[in-house]
Amino acid sequence: MGPPPVVTGISPKEGPPGTRVTIRGEFLGTSVTDLIGLKICGCDCLLSAEWKSKNKIVARSGPCKGRGDIIVTTRSGGEGTSTVQFRGYHESIGPVKESAVWVEEAAPPSLPWGRRPMSPTTYTPPDPLGLSTEGDDCKFPEEELHEMFPDGSGKLSDDNFQPGWYLLEHHSNTSYEDLKAGMVFLQRKVESQKEGQLSFLKANTGAVMDQLDRLVLLKNMYEEDERKNGKEPLPSLQAAIEESISLADSLFAEILSRKDNADKTREALSLLTRHKFLFQLPASIDRNIRKKEYDLVVNDYTRVKNLFGNTDVKLFQKILDEIDKKIEDLKEKLYTRMKTMPINVQEQTKYIRLLISLNWEGDAAWVAITSRKEYLMSLMNKVKDHFKQKEEQENSDKGKRKAKEAESAGAGGAWGVRGAWCAAACGALAAQLHALWPLARRYFAGELAGEPAEPQRHADLKEMIIAAVELFSEHMRSCLLSGSSNKTLPTDALRVRLVANLRHLREAYDELIKLDLPSQPLSIVEKVIFDYRVHGMTVFLQRALKRVKGLGEKETWKIEEFSDYGAITNLPQLLETYMNEALSAIHKCVSSGGRREAALLVEGAEPAAALHKDVRSILLAYVTVLENLALNHDDQEFNNNNLSVALEQRVAPGSSSRSWQQRLLLAGANATYTRRVTLTNIADAFQNFGFPKPTQALQATKEALSALESTIAETYLEHKGDPLVGTIEPSMDMGRHKTDADVIVDDARPYVYEIINNLIAVHAEVDSVCGAASVRYVRDICETVCEELARLAATAPAPPDPAAAFQARLEYTLLRVACAEHLTRKAENHLMEALAGIPPLESEEEKKRMDSIVEGFKKRMELQLASLNCNMETV
Template sequence: ICNALNVIQRYQFLFHLPQTIERSVKREEYEKVINDLVRARTAFEKVNSRVFRNIQQEIEQQIQNLRILFRQRLTEFPSSIDNQQLFIRYLYSLDPRVDSVWDCIIHQKAALIHVLHSCVVHHRTQQQQQPYNIRGHDQACHVLATAFSHLWHLIQLYLRKRLYPLSERSEEIDRTYTHKASEFLTLTKEIIQTFISIIRLNLLNRSSPTSNSTSSQEDNLYVNHDEIDQRFKTLPHCVQNCRLCVLHLVSLDIQPDFKKDLQQLMFDLRLECFQVIIDYACLEVSRLNTQETWELEYDEQLGFHTKLPNLFYDIIVQKANIIDENFFEDKEAKRQADRAVCRLLNDFASVFKCLIKDCSSTTSNSMETLSTSTIIITSSEHLSKTLRLIIILNNFSYTRRFIVPRLKKILLNYGFHDMDHVYDKIEIIYKRDVEQLLDIVKNEYFRPFLHRLESRMYAGRFDWATHTRVISVKDYVKHIILDLARVHAEVYSISSPLVFIVLSRILSTLVNELSKLYSKINQFSNAGGMQACLDLNALQKSFERCMDSDTSNKLKEIISKIPDAAEHIESNGLTDMLNIFLKQMKRYLISFQDVQQQHTE
């Protein structure tokens, strides 16, 4: 009896142990529970009594419940490496035969991949919402950066055999750490490849950086302006988050092949970001025509231009820094950069075309003289159609002469090298567009008096065959001078270098029209021939500084076809009448004497 009492007294704590364990579990005092169980296990090994059998069975059931609880806690996701190590140690204390680390790794890997897959945005959902699901993308990056980091460190501890409190005996260590490095390599590869695939699906499924864009894709570039706005606002944020995540993964000393795959992902993302920036810049450029206020700024060399060319320059400068951060010395990136610069410059030319179309809707076609001292035009309603066309033409000239060279310099500073072929291509496009614009300007100026030219020439039922007396230059020549004087005044008020370019085009068309009219004359009387020579010589003398050589030669050719033209020209009577006419029209002709020959570059 005394021995029994001594045993009961010595192991009295066992009677209260089930209740103690239950209280400790509720309080999550797991360390105390483990210590009590280790102490109880030692006690049960020393005591073999029916008295403790029921208690032992109850404690074994509690141990089983604890195993389930600890396994659940070990499979929680996400979970820190400290918690994982703690519950691994608890489970090992409860049952050293179970490889709880491997179970934890498998569960963490499965949970991580499941969360990554939940971040995928399906195409239909993506169309209905925003182009890039920021929340899903951020979640994928955050989960991988945190959960994978803990998982990676757990794997490294396992491979170094530093998790279980084992003895130094190699056979015991080998028996416990049964899984090999190749298994973990496969597991890690699956996680990283899943992450890469999901990022590509979410961010790169719209366009492939290695695919050639078709013309139809370029035509549809601005179909959805809101989508381009969203892409520009969200993608740089997504790329930055992904970059931080990848940098963290690379710092974990993962396999070189995995690093290469992640670096390729970042390259493709940054290239996509570069493309989005260019898309947005092109969209901004394409909208510049809506920002035309017709406020004029003065340049000493070219005259007045609006703010539009400088707004275009500012857009490129604002994007240049971002472009620089996303630019690579890579063949594909170089090709994208070439296309980007070409698109931007070409789109700006399209802005001028839009403004020309807008000019077509104006109701005012009359020429209005603009004082050279005028700097600001408060409303486009005060501008004639022709004056706005001249402003657009000078904007184009200012862009070609100053803006494009400045852009070349700044883009060169940002790494856009060897792009002369792009600028050569753009110069060809710009020259073509300038020629088209000059034709529009010429037609707008020439159209009003083109239809009146023939009627003025034959006013008063004039007949070249029956004309008997030459008194002075005919009125149709005076009308031509007055009309072109108004053209000169309007063009000169914007840009003096454009005066010759515009007038020479108009005069070329005018001389061609006169050639047609004179070719229809079947017969000249002597006075009629002299009148024709006087009129055409008056035009020759009045506009000799405004004509190019081809136009001047064409006019001389018309004169030469008039009967007895040489005799008429040398006659004193014609010379006197010509001098009188030039003196009478001096106040109008004086402006034409200062015209300097210019050529479209």
């Protein structure tokens, strides 16, 4: 950049518009092209400027008025400054102003800078009387003046000027004295002009002499021409003109033809230049389409339609037809791209607006909405088919592996496929609805519709959304609520998978809530989530049921604990563990609801009823396991002749190899412990997790366990008590079964001691397992023994002598003393029946002898009796 221009002097310093002004200064431009601006008093004078040098410029002033700066602008230095000012003024020449040259009254030609000076018609001459007309109102309308002076005029410059018209128009209110004074003024002015003729001629001598010279020259030229050509020169002039024309035609025919061609070419080029936009538009459209600058295409097409839409020029029409064809191809292209999925919403919206701008016939936005809905449906089906095929491939590969590897990897792989399916379907639904729903809302708001949307389309859109959500629901039910892959999946992996799938469903549900969808499609997804939560609860309970049913295979008959209800194995603890794990998994995974989700386990609701039903199945399955363990046995043979042999074959308490009768007693102890302790703990677990208490399931289980305990007791009595009772009668008949009348009876026969020893053996066996609960089994056996003794006493003949009667009474009394702590009312009645058939003791001596023998028996059998009567607390 060079230094800015500076104006330091001008000549002249003032003048009317069109004054030739010489501008001097510094840095006024390096060339003609470097001068790009010139303003005089704010008027642009660049068109009249002539650049002379870097220090001088000549220009004509514009229609400026007043003082102002001269500002020069150059390409090299920019806008300059001025140290001097030019004053412009407007000069008007009227018909009464003296002038040395002729002044045309018509409008003068345009000035060189394209502007016209003040028109003479707008000039108002001063009043010739020298009077002010300001404030005078014309009392005579123009129509009346025309009637008074039909051939006159009130303008001073007109040939038919009428003074009366002028005075009526301008001085109707002027007083007579003023008019007389005006007359004097006019006379003095005329006289002064007459007196000043000589001075005027002196001031304009040059102009007058020039005019005289021109007149003399014109006269001489006229006389010379008359001598040469005569008084009638026109015929010869015409002949000369015609000759010159023919000669010119012969000389310049070829040149003129070339000129015509050049003129035509010039006109064509001018036409191309003027309509360059139209002729270049087809190529421009192709170029912008390749660049994907569709907005430029639409703007150019709209512009050309506005400019040439109604043209009658065939060439223009031909070009417009070609442009229309390209635009139609573009419409089809945009329409195809708008429908081709996948496509983001912004790009699709852009295509919709372009189609509307191009006046595409149809509802582009609705087509886009329909396309997105169809794409969503097809995408859901593709996701389903893809993961179904992948799952089949997983199962096929599983069949080719080894059994153990397949079991460990196959289930996880199948569940992995299902989990990926759920995640992909949820993501697809949320993403596509996140694009479809805002697009539809903008459409119904009128932002994307060329025409108002039809009312029916609101219902159509709702059906679209519902159809898509229902398809998603159907697929998710097929994916998550069916299949058997979860049967072999580890519990922790199953819990992780259920939580992940539920998270995917809830994320999709939250996205739909953010879109502010109608309640009906939201309720469909919510129902899927709710059903999946119920399914998860059922899965955990079914797994617990399966594990409980397999408890029989895990029973080792190893005593884990001695409780108040006897020795128990690990079965009650495993039942409680399985239930707690199932309830904990349900609480962590599916119990708690998400946003807008209903509570799962509401008292009286269907899921709570299903929970209670499954819990009942689990607990009753446990009862069935105990029953099978207790009653299904292989070693049912007892040593019916000598029970002590069976007792000698007992296994140590910590051993896992036990006899059937020990397993029977352990099963009974497990049943009692479960009924009294485990079920209470399970009920507390339900309360701790906030679940409805399964009262009916617990009550049914207690009843089933009580029945099982009774069955176990009856079975044990059948297989243990009956052989014991069966030995009584043979033992009575063996050895000394006859009593001599002369022999003094001082002790019971051996069968009594055998019965006592057998009862002690049974008590020891039951007590080793059942503890305090063993009294039930001993009482039942004692009751059976007493019943058998009463039956034998009833069938035996009466004692033949007093000694035999004393013997029988002594034996029954000793048995009663030995079993006193285990005798029930029914057993007492049986012994009383047996004693009722024996004659009573008659003498005091016999009574004392009986008491003495009984006391001796107690002292002699103190250890045995203590063993038989220990642990007699009531359970």
